[in-house]
Amino acid sequence: MQAMNKKSKDFLYELLNTPSPTGFEHWIQRVVRKHMKDCADSIETDLHGNVIVGINTKAKRRVMLAGHCDQIGFMVKHITKDGYVYLAPLGGIDTGVLFGSHVTIHAEKGKVEGIIGRKPIHAQSAEERDRPKAEMDKIWVDIGAKNEKEALKKIEIGDPVTFKLGVTELGNDLIVSPGLDDRVGLFVAMEALRLCAGSKLNVGLYAVSTVQEEVGLRGARTAAYSIDPEVGIAIDVTHAHDNPGHDANKATPCKLQAGPCITRGPHTNPVLGKALVAAAKKAKIAWQPSPSSGMLGNDANAIQVSRGGVAAASIGIPNRYMHTQVEVCSLKDIEDAARLLATFVKSIGPKTDFRPL
DSSP: OOOOOHHHHHHHHHHHTSOOBTTOOHHHHHHHHHHHTTTOSEEEEOTTSOEEEEESTTOSSEEEEEEEOOBOEEEEEEEOTTSOEEEEEESOOOGGGTTTOEEEEEETTEEEEEEEOOOOGGGOOHHHHHOOOOOGGGOEEEOOOSSHHHHHTTOOTTOEEEEOOOOEEOSTTEEEETTHHHHHHHHHHHHHHHHHTTSOOSSEEEEEEEOOGGGTSHHHHHHHHHHOOSEEEEEEEEEOOOSTTSOGGGSOOOOTTSOOEEEESTTSOHHHHHHHHHHHHHTTOOOEEEEOSSOOSSHHHHHHTSTTOOEEEEEEEEEBSTTSTTEEEEHHHHHHHHHHHHHHHHHOOTTOOOSOO
């Protein structure tokens, strides 16, 4: 298996080591702008905070690739007299995985490290021992402060908080990191544009690092309105079922290292869906079907109904343990998704028609 391009891998790892809790995405957007400046015809940051990278921008027909840069996280909502910090959630937090976690408070004065405490098992009641989850208002962060006054010298109410960032490499090309949802989608969108740069395209290509997906697909909605694309593809993580936590008999198979997933259903333009499958076959990339009878919970949902309607689809990167601090993805799946999308964009001809006929 060929290793990922070093510069591209460095970019992916930089994304994973940069905080971007929902509503506080400016840190990661600076990384995106810096990395993409050498291959872009245009780079814009809109008032919402989306970063829109374009090539062949004079073309009348437009394709939008969207990967959201925001990650689930928290905000500081209260500091006790003893200096303990209480949090409010940003996005869908599973409180069952929080106890014992390392977190980082991203304060104006700099990063403040902390840990989420837990009553020792020796002091827990039988009910507490049997309860896997806790209410958010029962969870506290210990930053080592002596009291509220000392804590307030370092942090403020409203400061964003993330799981402690970092990348761990497992065997067989797998990586672990909080926030793979959806730094991998953001990376794929930008990498696909890079792979198309310098090629003769029949469309303008716009790769968008969208904001606030975790709280209602907000960035994709405004970006799609501004770009007004003919085709819009969201790249996001999707649930891998190749672990003991899933009942494989009740779900469509989805495995790490088996290729990116291509959606099918009412949220996917049928012509576009077939074109993505054809691109995978042309590039000799393994892919997995991802049928859904309902609407997708990612940026494709917002893009599809923008203005007069968009030919929409979604590419899913298999992900184990989504919305935890130990999400797992395959580097090969990530790289193959970018190659698939680049192959698709290059295949669009002057007479390609995405209207379902």
